[in-house]
Amino acid sequence: MLAMFKTMFTLSTKLLTSWSETLFPRTCPLCGSLDESYICDPTTQQGCCAKCKQSIQVISKLACKQCGKPLPASLSPGPCGRCLRKPLPQHETISLFAYKGAVRDALLAWKLQGDSRALDWLLDVAKPVIADIFDKHDVLIPVPMPLARMRKSGLHHSADLSLKIAAMVGCKVNWQILRRSPEQQTQSFRQSALSGLARQRNLRKAFVLANDYTTKLEAIESNVKFWVIDDILTTGATLRHASLTLSRTKHAVFAFSFARAIRN
Ligand SMILES: [Zn+2]
Ligand SMILES: [Zn+2]
Secondary structure, three states, rough: HHHHHHHHHHHHHHHHHHHHHHOOOOOOOOOOOOOOEEEEEOOOOOEOOOOHHHHOOOOOOOOOOOOOEEEOOOOOOOOOOHHHHOOOOOOEEEEEEEEHHHHHHHHHHHHHOOOOOOHHHHHHHHHHHHHHHHOOOOOOOOOOOOHHHHHHHHHOOOOOHHHHHHHOOOOOOOOOOEEEHHHOOOOOOOOOHHHHHHHHHHHHOOEEEOOOOOHHHHOOOOOOOEEEEEEEEEOOHHHHHHHHHHHHOOOOOEEEEEEOOOOO
16 A cells, blocks of 8 residues: 555656646756756756856866966976966965856856846855865955945945855855955946056055954954955956955965956
8 A cells, every 4th residue: 555655656746847847847047048958967956058068167176276277287286387486475266167158147147237046056056165165264355345336336246255155154254354445445447447557556555454453353263264255366466465465464365266267
């Protein structure tokens, strides 16, 4: 009798699954297409279409540890020539994905339209890697944005990203220690809109520590790692300058970006 019930239950579950997939076919969580080549991991039930899957490039661990620049296996973990000539203030730089294809589309949908569904899906897929990078005792510090730009867009992307990661790892976010310098608070343009040289000049004095940072640090154990968090690493200058300012706290500083621009 029990065996018969079990068979009936399995059969009805299978029927319901096939009906629901006919009535509500799976759409790709990244591009929204009804692609027949939808690829699904049977264990996690996570999947996307073949076209998106093909366009996602995970950043290799074969890289210069300091700046995160991909390196051949024989030269990894570096330091690369540039870091040898001029060591960076951060101990490590880690990025999850190359800024292209479905990852670039996910970031643009989030930053320009406020739609974080694709980004959240990518973060969810990368959860085991994220759990491996961060520790629950670490403190995440979003790259501060000029107030004028924040007021204009109503969003603070590095802070939003930091909160999403902190919720996964169970660590803290701190946006009180690192600040944008007062003369930059009124800038409403994007760093990326500037030429290389102007960008470097602009970033040199972009960040400051809060006036009362020593008091704020009293609440944090001295051996806690600080992670500067940004959404996209383009030249690495933003993370470098933010890390340099933060290194004055004497905490070990690390840098993280969700995506990294890769030059072929
Ligand atoms: Zn897709
Ligand atoms: Zn390097």
